[in-house]
Amino acid sequence: MKLILRGHHLLCLKGFQGYGYDDAFVENMIEVNALRKSEGTVITLTDFPDDICKACPNLENNICGNPAQNERIVSMDNEVLKKLDPGKEYDASDLFEKIDSIFNSKESVTKICFNCMWHEKCLFYQKLSENR
Numbered sequence: 001m002k003l004i005l006r007g008h009h010l011l012c013l014k015g016f017q018g019y020g021y022d023d024a025f026v027e028n029m030i031e032v033n034a035l036r037k038s039e040g041t042v043i044t045l046t047d048f049p050d051d052i053c054k055a056c057p058n059l060e061n062n063i064c065g066n067p068a069q070n071e072r073i074v075s076m077d078n079e080v081l082k083k084l085d086p087g088k089e090y091d092a093s094d095l096f097e098k099i100d101s102i103f104n105s106k107e108s109v110t111k112i113c114f115n116c117m118w119h120e121k122c123l124f125y126q127k128l129s130e131n132r
């Protein structure tokens with residue numbers, strides 16, 4: 001199975017515990033989160049709308065929210081993508097192991113997550129905050 005994921009969503013998936021914008025979004029997020037844990041799944045990376053955005057009520061004309069918000073989201077993606085090889089097709093479990101080793105402190109995600117409305121609900125961000 002193949003997934004397309006934008007950079008910052010690799011962190012969101014690590015912290016997902018069932019919250020989202022609406023029921024359809026959460027249902028899709030659960031599906032994507034299960035797929036990324038399935039053996040044989042391969043992931044390509046992007047800073048455009050992805051397999052999570054496709055079920056999001058904030059996506060309009062391929063833009064997240066509004067131009068200013070979209071720009072902020074793309075820069076979050078690029079903060080993650082610059083630590084990876086965006087042209088590569090990754091085995092999902094290898095990719096998430098890499099994510100764990102790169103983003104392993106609160107400082108390592110601060111620039112990406114500090115402005116996110118979900119950071120209080122995000123298990124990944126909370127765990128890194130506790131490890132300080």
Ligand code: SF4
Pocket residue numbers: 049050052053056057058059063064065073
């Ligand atoms: S459209 Fe925006 S808010 Fe919705 S999932 Fe994509 S990046 Fe997140």
